[in-house]
Amino acid sequence: MAMFKQYIIVSPGQDIQCKEETLSKAIADLPPKGVLIKVHSSGVCHTDLHQWLEGGFRLSDSEYLLFASREGMGYPKVPGHEISGTVYKFGPDVREDESSLSKGDSVIVYPWIACGDCRYCERGNNDHCTGGKSQEIGMNINGGYSEFVIVPHYRYAVPLPSAISIDMGSVLGCSSLTVYNAVKTGLAELPEAGDWRSDDQFHVAVVGLGGLGSWAVSFIPLLFKPAIKPNVAITGIDINESKLSTFVDEGLIQNSFHLSTLKPPQEQASMCRDKISTKGYQIIFDFVNNPLTFDVSIRLLGNHGVLVSVGLFGGTGNVQLPLLSLGRKKIIGIHTGSYNLFKEMLEFLASNIDNIKTPTLSVYPLADCMKALRDVKEGKISGRAILKVNNET
Ligand SMILES: [Zn+2]
Ligand SMILES: [Zn+2]
Structure with missing residues (x-):
């Protein structure tokens, strides 16, 4: 009987456990229009840390937004919402000519599957x-810390563009999509951007140069340039000085500020x-x-910022x-992105990949998921x- 490995969070605070599952059960559990994906790579997101x-x-100090209080997000759960892999088997109601995908095709999973209604x-x-009927992969239903993952509908297994490696594909469903959404939405919130004079100083700050910030410093010039006349100067703000130096040396940011x-916050914003x-x-x-980065950021925001x-x-x-009112400043929140935006982002990435x-990828075997999380x-x-997860695909 063919078996495969899954890594499960049984309850928060406990080490993740390995469990073997039969492949025949995963196939039997496939929804009618679903697809079983043989996982190649699975990204490790900060949200996985919160789950674990x-x-x-x-x-706040006394309040938590608990996953267990949200429908379907309880435990035990296989985490992992950033997934690339290959098509292994379609659900029983997927006709041969219905999907553009075939067995063995490389795909990226769009994990944020919602109610649709x-x-x-x-x-x-x-x-x-x-x-309230979401089937977010790795959140509501089992995710990619596994050798196989069920995607409830084949449309959420999106063909991997040939310009993108299958390893890089595994970090696009969350980190890259979130940044693409943030940069596009942020630009749309600057309606006067096109009126800036070409000799004006247009300053953009990226706080945190980790997995998300790395995407941002590439996306900002590409997406802002057609809309804004002045040169856009990016300031990287991070607590890690050597990371800041690397980004400056590589020409990814023009200015840097070492956050302490x-x-x-008041002193740092002024500095x-x-x-x-x-x-x-x-x-x-x-x-x-x-709290620190938010406080510093609010103080650094210019008028109409x-x-x-x-x-x-x-x-x-x-x-x-008073600073919000006096300077007509805005705060907007961004989390992941829609299915349509995901497909748009893949086209954008494929045509601008050069x-x-x-971001640099640090690769761990699936069995070392605890080390990766730590x-x-x-x-x-x-x-x-x-x-x-699977090296041979
Ligand atoms: Zn994520
Ligand atoms: Zn909905």
Whole structure:
């Protein structure tokens, strides 16, 4: 009897356990229009850390947004929502001519599967679904820390563009999509961007140069350039000085500011403004989004500026309320992205891949998923960690 391995979080705070499952059961469990994917690589996201350690997102010192309180997000659960692999078997109701996919084709899984019926889903905003019947892979249903994964409908197994490697494909469903959404939405929130004079200083800040920030410093020039006349100067803000130096040396950012966890936010915002010689940033992407980065970012925002809050580090932010009103500043939140945006992003990536510095991948065997999670937790990864599941595909 053919067996395969799954790595399961039984309950938050406990080490992940390996469990063997029969392939025949996975095939029997396939939904009528589903597809069974043989996993090649699975990205390790910070959300996996929250699933493994805390069981939710910390809202304040006394409040948590618990996964177990949300429908289908309880435990035990196989984590992993960033998945690339190959088509292994279709569900019983998928006709031969129905899907453009064939057995063995390389695919990227779109994991944010929503109800399809609510007012958000109807308008293509499935990433904001309130229908309560989501089947998000690695969240509501079992995910990619496994040799095989069930995708409930074959349309969510999207063909891998030939320009993109199958390993890189595994980090596109969350980190890359989130950043693409953040940069596009942030730009749309700057309606006067096209009116800037070409000799104006247009400052953009990227807070956190990890897996998300790495995508951002490539996406921002490509997406902003057609819409904005002045040269866009990116400031990288991070607690890791050597990471900042590397990004400057590689020409990915024009300015850098070393954030300290020891100095007050007010002092650091003032130091950053003096160093960069700016009165404020037009747009700031906060890919960390903890109380310190939020506080510093709000203080750095210029008039009519937009703060795009992305990271899910957790905690409660502090806002100087008069500054919001006086400078007509905006704060918007971004989390993942819709199915349609995912497909648009893949086309964008495939046609611009030569001009994109893709994040460095740190590769671990699937059996070392605990080590990968610990390394992510301890900030040892520059770029993105992935689990190599099946080497032969
Ligand atoms: Zn993620
Ligand atoms: Zn919905």
